[in-house]
Amino acid sequence: MADIMQTYQALCDHAREAAMVESIRAVLGWDEQTYMPPQAGDYRAEQITWLAAASHRRRTDPRVGEWLAACEDSELVEDSHGDSATVIRELKRDYQKRSKLPQSLVEEMARATVLGQQAWVQARKDDDFASFSPVLTQIIDLKRQQAEAVGYEESPYDALLDDYEPGETTANVHRVLSSLREDLVPLVAAIAESSTQPEVEILSRSYPVALQKQLGEQVSAQIGFDFQRGRLDVTHHPFCSGMGPFDCRITTRYDEHFFPMAFFGILHESGHGIYDQGLRTDFYGLPPGEFISLGIHESQSRMWENQVGRGRAFWQYMFPTLQETFASALTDVTLDQFYFALNEVRPSLIRVEADEVTYNLHIIIRFELEQALIQGDLQVPDLPAAWREKYREFLGIEPPSDADGVLQDIHWGAGLIGYFPTYSLGNLYSAQFFAQATEDLGDLEDMFSRGEFMPLKHWLQEKIHQPGKCYRASELVERITGQPLSHEPLLAYLRAKLEPLYGIG
């Protein structure tokens, strides 16, 4: 037993060291997006490549395999959701996945995705899918090789999805998202046909950036993001990045003439940040102190952004402050007008600007298309046509250009295939968790209307953040809600909010 404990300690120390290298990389990545001088990019790429190689070398060190082999039948794994079992299970999973990838494939992928991102930037600018098509074809081919190398049970897409949503299957996601789509398409149509529509012009008035920033930081702190352990900066693409047990950075971007962008962006990233800050710091760098999956991470950002931040109770509390802060924009606006404007539903072309209903249709389109690419049912050159067809079918609109269509997202050019569905999984989990929180905590709306957000934050922390990776996402959802992943809570939430607003249903 003493020997096993020493071996286990060596395994943990080694993993923590790899995590430290990754945390250093996160600092450099954050700096690159926020403050780095314009000409410093090339050397920064070299620094980051060096750190990536240094952590990969540690993660694939053959000693890890030996330590794991020594630990995996010991009493350390007896309690399968306990900390030591989680360390061993998750480090083994990571070690095996990495070890199955040939070094040549890792390097080709790194090269192709650097080129892919560069080609994407240019192609989007020029509205020229043909120039992006060859490198995307290569990336898809490498991704299929990756799936074969890693292995899968049913579908090669399973192997890719598993990188972002460990243990989740294509079939299960397909089942839930198809049901969701079937119910959302008619809901979107009914909303579009309603004669009651919000006055969205309210949101494009002048909201001075300095005041937005001040209010944003205040609200972020109020819902529980800890500025002693984090900060908020400005970047072109907003993100949340943890770089230590007491260091989590979120970012946003401001538009004086579009209030929702920064405000809901800050709520969203704060939600990610509150998850990161809610993890157990004593397990920093080890699986029990790590987030479960991108879907669960997204459920936290979406809950604060949508279930909380787009709710009427939240604005009951917040609107007087808002009216005071942006007096010239809001003197003639009522709470209900403002609340309705924030909840406009309207089919649009760009995913990142979509409302919380149609957003999922954008995701489902990408999920279906990337599955078809990986299965070989769709060829890259045929992608723009397939894209337009799906948009017509699900959203009733068609992009006038590829730049605002198939070229709008960086993901595929960066090799992120299997990533998109985690956005909708986040929405689904979020609704399931929120329904349960309401059951457990009583009238959350009433609390929000008084500015009380800590009961929800502490519930999330206890139920979702503290367990880290001790459960798979599917296990956690069942454990907390007693139900498997389902589209019904999300649909019920959307209907309950939108039908009264639009006078439908």
Place this chain on the structure above:
Amino acid sequence: MADIMQTYQALCDHAREAAMVESIRAVLGWDEQTYMPPQAGDYRAEQITWLAAASHRRRTDPRVGEWLAACEDSELVEDSHGDSATVIRELKRDYQKRSKLPQSLVEEMARATVLGQQAWVQARKDDDFASFSPVLTQIIDLKRQQAEAVGYEESPYDALLDDYEPGETTANVHRVLSSLREDLVPLVAAIAESSTQPEVEILSRSYPVALQKQLGEQVSAQIGFDFQRGRLDVTHHPFCSGMGPFDCRITTRYDEHFFPMAFFGILHESGHGIYDQGLRTDFYGLPPGEFISLGIHESQSRMWENQVGRGRAFWQYMFPTLQETFASALTDVTLDQFYFALNEVRPSLIRVEADEVTYNLHIIIRFELEQALIQGDLQVPDLPAAWREKYREFLGIEPPSDADGVLQDIHWGAGLIGYFPTYSLGNLYSAQFFAQATEDLGDLEDMFSRGEFMPLKHWLQEKIHQPGKCYRASELVERITGQPLSHEPLLAYLRAKLEPLYGIG
């Protein structure tokens, strides 16, 4: 020859990798001082310790010794100031110095200086030298061990000075600083007795920080600091840090009611930054692309701060802009009143607030005291009394407390012994270089009065920045000015400026 070239390439690649690790450490150090959240400090210390160990491991890799041995009698060293000879000479110097230090001493020093800095913070706060005395005693003892381990010719202090001013000797610095002191003490006394004194109240009027920042960035760019390859931020202790061939960050601090602090701070750090940006980028991470010494670095910051920035010609050009920017503070002030106020000379207690004349006396005091400590002629508990005596003797004032006396600088608690004299060496080199630049370029004052700073910048770049470490500081000074290190150009510069202002001489 092909073999030697491969070995030399391996040596260079290895050194560049170590430099990359050090550049990553610099990013983390910069972030720690600028934007890091308050609670993130402990983990940041771990990250930085890991990186320091990673670079030290590379710098002491036995293969470096083998590569150097293979290269050092080859034709690569034929041109002794050429790039390859410089690479080999300087990497050998570094390798040998590091290899002579026992690992136990390195670790004890790391521990003692962490404790030393903590103890210093507390002792300064409490004005309690006695609480700092034991750890400083230990640091002095370790520094003496370091000197013995590394070796020296005449004085153990030589071995410490050599860390910051490679190749310089205690005897030579003593010779020049003693001559300087002998001439400065009567100059300071004559100035103090003069009936003509500046109206320094002008400088403490209201100078709004936002405008100071805007003006500071503009002037920094104007003298040649490249914001495409650098930035300016706010920190408590201003510094300049290079973190890549195209990434140099400078910092300052603002005081609304003391104009000179940020303005001359920015000129000073910009001078450091212009040196860093003037190094050959293709040799980044190798000695021909590295700065020579702290003294030469300081000569660049001091030249832009003092010879340029405190000169009348500079203000002839700048004062109209200043008057426009800070209209309410400066409407009733003339160029000559302002210029005189900027050049006030007055003995004071705090080094970092001293004028350019008395500053050197602060340094000489520290230089003499730390020499005595290292030679064993002075014991740490007797340091406060010795400090007061020197201040009485050289500056005619005495600190009312140790907090404003012997405890004012962090250097000794951080183990930086041998560092102080480089500040005055910087002033001396600066005056020597500036006199030569005037000879080479003609009427610099006339150029400055028209806002033309590029001729001087390009002269510095060609003569001082581009050679990197291909010359020792003493060689470079002789090469550029035809003279060895001397106190006369600095004295002549100070007299030429101050005697007319104060009506003396």
